[in-house]
Amino acid sequence: MVARVTPEFGAFGSPEVSSPGMRFPLPANTFPPLIVSEEDQFELQKLSKEVIHEALDQYDDFRDNGGMLDKTRWRPVKSREGVTAYRDLKMTNLEASRVAPHVKVGSGAITASTKLHGVLAVGTIEGKFNDMMFGLLNSTTEMVKIKSSYTNDKMVDAKVLATIVAPTPQEPAHGLYIKWGVSMGAPALFRKVVRPRDFVYLESLGILNSKPDDRIGYCLIHSLQIQSQLEIYAKGFVDAMGNIHPSIAVSAVADGLMSYDKMVHCGQMKKLNWLLKTKKTVLLDFENSNCVVCSKPAHRSKSCQVCMSTMCARCSVTKKLSFLSQLSRRVSQRSLVFCMRCNLAAFQADALEIASEELLRLNPFDFYEISEGSTSSSTPASPSSSIPPDATREFFG
Numbered sequence: 001m002v003a004r005v006t007p008e009f010g011a012f013g014s015p016e017v018s019s020p021g022m023r024f025p026l027p028a029n030t031f032p033p034l035i036v037s038e039e040d041q042f043e044l045q046k047l048s049k050e051v052i053h054e055a056l057d058q059y060d061d062f063r064d065n066g067g068m069l070d071k072t073r074w075r076p077v078k079s080r081e082g083v084t085a086y087r088d089l090k091m092t093n094l095e096a097s098r099v100a101p102h103v104k105v106g107s108g109a110i111t112a113s114t115k116l117h118g119v120l121a122v123g124t125i126e127g128k129f130n131d132m133m134f135g136l137l138n139s140t141t142e143m144v145k146i147k148s149s150y151t152n153d154k155m156v157d158a159k160v161l162a163t164i165v166a167p168t169p170q171e172p173a174h175g176l177y178i179k180w181g182v183s184m185g186a187p188a189l190f191r192k193v194v195r196p197r198d199f200v201y202l203e204s205l206g207i208l209n210s211k212p213d214d215r216i217g218y219c220l221i222h223s224l225q226i227q228s229q230l231e232i233y234a235k236g237f238v239d240a241m242g243n244i245h246p247s248i249a250v251s252a253v254a255d256g257l258m259s260y261d262k263m264v265h266c267g268q269m270k271k272l273n274w275l276l277k278t279k280k281t282v283l284l285d286f287e288n289s290n291c292v293v294c295s296k297p298a299h300r301s302k303s304c305q306v307c308m309s310t311m312c313a314r315c316s317v318t319k320k321l322s323f324l325s326q327l328s329r330r331v332s333q334r335s336l337v338f339c340m341r342c343n344l345a346a347f348q349a350d351a352l353e354i355a356s357e358e359l360l361r362l363n364p365f366d367f368y369e370i371s372e373g374s375t376s377s378s379t380p381a382s383p384s385s386s387i388p389p390d391a392t393r394e395f396f397g
Contacts, residue, residue, distance in 0.1 A: 025157040034161040048204040088118025133173040157182040271346040304339035311339040324368045
C-alpha cells in the first residue's frame with residue numbers, strides 16, 4: 001500500500017465545532033458547484049500520475065533496500081499498532097518541488113502548495129487488501145462523512161467539490177476528486193489557540209498491478225490552492241446618525257461588504273451581453289433538428305440567442321440579462337436562452353479585455369442597448385447582415 005496524506009481530518013459524529021464567526025458543519029448549500037474545465041481536468045490528472053509514479057519509484061527503492069530507512073535522514077515521530085511515522089530531516093527544496101510541483105492549471109486557476117515537510121509512515125497492519133480499498137473509497141460528500149465517523153479522524157466538515165474521474169462498477173476503487181475539508185486535528189490542549197483549518201485538496205484512488213499477484217493500492221491527497229476562489233478583505237466604517245440603532249447600521253454595512261459574490265455574477269452576465277452583441281450569427285439556410293451540443297434529436301427545441309443553433313432542453317441555460325433603452329435610458333431585464341457552449345465561451349472570456357473593448361467603442365453602452373420597440377421575446381441584438389464565420393470554430397477553436 002502506497003499512500004500520501006495531508007494532516008489528519010476529524011469526525012462528523014462529534015458536536016458542532018465553532019470558530020470565530022463560523023460554526024461547523026456549514027450549511028449544505030454553502031459552496032456553489034466547482035466548474036473544472038477540460039484543460040484543468042487534464043492537468044490535474046497529469047499531476048496525480050506524476051506524484052503517484054514518484055511515490056511508487058520511492059516505494060520500489062524502499063523494498064529493494066530490504067525495507068530499511070536511512071537513520072541519518074528519517075527520525076521516528078510516533079508509532080501505532082505496527083506502523084511508525086518518520087520525519088524527513090534532509091528534504092531539499094529540489095525534492096519538495098519534484099514531489100509537489102508548482103502547477104499552473106489552465107489560466108493559473110489551480111496551483112499546488114509547495115510548503116512541505118516530509119513525513120513517511122511504514123509498517124504492517126492486519127486486514128484484507130480489498131477491505132482497506134473499500135474503506136478508502138468515499139466518492140460523495142455523504143460517504144466522506146460516513147468514513148470519518150468510522151475512523152474518528154477529527155474532520156468537522158467536508159464536501160466533494162468536483163468529480164474528475166468517477167468510480168465505475170468495473171473499477172469501484174478508482175477515482176479522482178477535488179474535495180474540501182475542515183480539520184480539528186490540534187491536540188485538545190491547543191484547541192483554544194489553534195483554530196480549525198480548512199483544505200482544498202486533490203484526492204486520487206486506485207489499484208496497480210506491478211507484478212503478477214502483486215497489487216499496490218494508492219491514495220493520493222494533495223493540497224491545492226484554487227485561485228478562482230477569491231479571498232475578500234473589506235473594511236467599512238459607519239456613523240449611525242439620527243436615531244438609527246448602531247446594530248442596524250452595522251448590519252447594513254456588513255450586508256454591503258458581503259455582497260461581492262454578486263459582483264462576480266454581474267461581471268459574468270456583462271460578458272454574455274458582450275457575446276450577444278459581438279458574436280451574433282445568422283440562421284443557416286437549412287434546418288437542423290439535432291442539438292448543436294449533444295447532437296441528439298432536439299424535441300421542443302430552442303435556438304441559442306448567440307449562435308442561433310438548435311439545442312435541446314438539457315443543453316440550454318436561461319440567463320436574465322439587463323439592457324438599456326436607447327431613448328429612455330431605463331434598464332429592463334430579459335430572460336434569454338443560450339446553448340451550453342456559448343455560455344461556456346462567455347464564462348471563459350477575459351473580462352478585462354472586454355472592458356477595454358467597451359472603452360474603445362464610440363458608444364461604450366453598445367453591448368447593452370436595445371430599441372424601444374423590442375419585446376421580451378425578440379432578440380435584443382440584430383444578426384449581422386454579413387455571413388459570419390462558423391460559430392463553433394469562432395468560439396471554440
